[in-house]
Amino acid sequence: MTPKQISQDELILFALQELTPAEAAEVLVHLEHSETARAELAAIQSDLAMYALTSDLQSPPALARERFMRQVSKEKKVVSIESAERAASAETGEEPMLLGREDRVVQIDDQPRARRSRMGFFGWAGWAVAACCAFAAGLEYHQHQSLQDAYYAQNTKLAELTAQTAQAQKVMQVLTDGGAMQVNLHLLPNGKPEPPKPEGHIAYSADSGSLVFVGMHLAPLDIYKTYELWMIPSDGGAPMPAGIFKPTAQGYASVIMPPLPKGVAAKGFGVTIEPDGGAKSPTMPIVLGM
Amino acid sequence: MPTTVPDPAGAAIDADLLEKVQRGDELAMAAIYDRYSRIVYSVALRVLRDPASAEDVLQEVFMQMWRSPAKFIAARGSLGGWLAVVTRNRSIDRLRRKRPSEQVEELNLAMPGNLADESERNLMMEKARIVILQLPPEQRKTLEMAFFDGLTHSEIAEMTGDPLGTVKTRIRSAILTLRKAFQA
Numbered sequence: 319m320t321p322k323q324i325s326q327d328e329l330i331l332f333a334l335q336e337l338t339p340a341e342a343a344e345v346l347v348h349l350e351h352s353e354t355a356r357a358e359l360a361a362i363q364s365d366l367a368m369y370a371l372t373s374d375l376q377s378p379p380a381l382a383r384e385r386f387m388r389q390v391s392k393e394k395k396v397v398s399i400e401s402a403e404r405a406a407s408a409e410t411g412e413e414p415m416l417l418g419r420e421d422r423v424v425q426i427d428d429q430p431r432a433r434r435s436r437m438g439f440f441g442w443a444g445w446a447v448a449a450c451c452a453f454a455a456g457l458e459y460h461q462h463q464s465l466q467d468a469y470y471a472q473n474t475k476l477a478e479l480t481a482q483t484a485q486a487q488k489v490m491q492v493l494t495d496g497g498a499m500q501v502n503l504h505l506l507p508n509g510k511p512e513p514p515k516p517e518g519h520i521a522y523s524a525d526s527g528s529l530v531f532v533g534m535h536l537a538p539l540d541i542y543k544t545y546e547l548w549m550i551p552s553d554g555g556a557p558m559p560a561g562i563f564k565p566t567a568q569g570y571a572s573v574i575m576p577p578l579p580k581g582v583a584a585k586g587f588g589v590t591i592e593p594d595g596g597a598k599s600p601t602m603p604i605v606l607g608m
Numbered sequence: 609m610p611t612t613v614p615d616p617a618g619a620a621i622d623a624d625l626l627e628k629v630q631r632g633d634e635l636a637m638a639a640i641y642d643r644y645s646r647i648v649y650s651v652a653l654r655v656l657r658d659p660a661s662a663e664d665v666l667q668e669v670f671m672q673m674w675r676s677p678a679k680f681i682a683a684r685g686s687l688g689g690w691l692a693v694v695t696r697n698r699s700i701d702r703l704r705r706k707r708p709s710e711q712v713e714e715l716n717l718a719m720p721g722n723l724a725d726e727s728e729r730n731l732m733m734e735k736a737r738i739v740i741l742q743l744p745p746e747q748r749k750t751l752e753m754a755f756f757d758g759l760t761h762s763e764i765a766e767m768t769g770d771p772l773g774t775v776k777t778r779i780r781s782a783i784l785t786l787r788k789a790f791q792a
Contacts (some may be wrong), residue, residue, distance in 0.1 A: 328778045330783060335697055336760045361701050365783045367689035367792060369755055370696050370731045371647070372740055373654035382663050385642060389667065389675050390634050 324348045324355055326414040335361045375580045416569070488575060498505075503533075503587065503606040516569070518606050520550070520587055527580040529560055529589075531573040533606070536565035539591065546592045547573055548600050552585040562596040622687040629635045629677040637674050644688055645670070647729075655699035655756050665698050688729070700758035739789040743782055750775055751782040 324345055331337050332345045349355050505516035518533040531547055539545065544564055548557040561573035588607035590600040622643075628636030648669050653664035669691060672679075740748055750768070752757045761779070765772045 329782055330776075331761065334779075335700060335753055336754075361787065362783060363685075363693055364689060365787045365790075366755060367686070367692045368732070368736050368749065368786055369783075370651045370692035371729070372736045373650045373756075375646050375733070376650045376653055378663060378666055379659070382649075383619070383638075383641060383645070386667055386670055387634070387638060389671060390637055393674065394632055394634070400719060427673035447627070491698055529698075537650070586733075 321511065325354075326358065329355065329359050329362055331364060333359060338557045399480060487526055487574065488523055488526075489530055491526075492523050492530050492575075496548040503608055516606060518547075518587075518589060520547075520589075523579060527578040527582065528571070529564075529576055529578055532560065533563070533589070535566065535569055536569045538567075538569075539564060542594045543591055544594050544596060545571065545605075546590050546596050546600070547576070548588045548590065549578065549582070549584050550586040550588065552583040555582075556586075557588070557600050558582070559596060559598070562592070619686070624657050633680050635653040637639075637670070640673065642668055644691050645685075647688055648691050651695040652699045653759065655696060656702060661702060662699075665695060665702060668698055669695050695756065703758045720744065736786070739786055743785060746770075747778045747785075750778040754779055756772070 328337070328341075328345060332342060332509065337345065344505045351360065474512040514535040516533070516537060518530045518531060518536075521531045529549070533545070536545065546562045549560045550557050556598045558578065559576075560578060562575035562577065563571040564570040564572050586608050588600065588603070588604040590597075590604055592601055623641070625636045625640050629640065645666060649662055652665035652669075652792075653659065656662050656665065672694075690751045738758075740751075741752070750764060750770075753764050753767070754761065759767070761772055761775045764770075765775045768775070
């Protein structure tokens, strides 16, 4: 077909879907050959999209989302079965739309009822085999589903383990990093020494913002209170919260890899007692520090 | 054509989501729904004026995306704009009781901004509304009849008593005015 020239008005009619199928086909042929026409049509569609946006914004009912997501889940399975069928017909070389229905109908109509009844034992055996196959296929499907569920569960577990391993590796890196800052925290000189003395040990790597704190012989806290570790930046910035912790009955506590920014050099560290949940800035006094 | 390009961040998010949808990721599909369902529902409601029918179109449009995400590649344009046009066409098909047409899905829409972003979308909508309000009343009415009411040019000419050529000119002028306003 020789493409005829298309006016802007025709492109507008095409965009508004006002053309007859024959007219639309002509426009499509022209569009295939003309980049200018394609650009103009895209511009018209963009203008119309902008115009569509003049509609007052309304939220769809909440149930519409549920309905949609249900359909999405449902169609996912349908798609996979269809794909499987397509793959199967591709293997046999059959064209399902051409061979499927009519041929089967003819075959059934061509079989006289009397002949069907003469199938006898073998006929029924055939049906029995078919039923067994169907049952086996069902069983297979359920097994497949179970295996798939198990696979997903294993995958989730694997992801958790991988995350844990990565965390452990980070901890190891901080503990073994020769450049990491090693600090021992003691009771402040103005405190009243009591044996055994509360103490804390910190390994901090400023480059990666990784920190591990281990505290021992820590005094028990009142209910609704918590210890909070603070990092005091060397640039004179405000103390940064580096994790909250509560000691065990034996006075032991740890903070592993709290969320800290990378590249902040520390001038010191301190531990304060704060309300449960922690505070934005340290509350005096500092019970452990350097 | 608007000279501004689609918002790169919004387009990148859409492209990523569509890629995941192509792999059958239901959560990505939910994210696209959350980003654009208000636009789709609002356009459908404006055309159909019936919440139940608008909801049906909403489902149809997003299911089409779930079934054939490859039809739209975010890099080619604005997903929000595409959805607005597809929704309008689907709704008009429903009004005319026609089978849905597929012609629009292949288009590259060069819309500015990120329609998934509420503040940006509101800004664009406000701008579009102002431009529409500034159109001569007959142009505004004719465009509305053609776009939202789904009337053909001939039907509009018959209803208004204006010549067919005048109807066409009014619609073309209104579209071009809208374009100029967004190019400015």
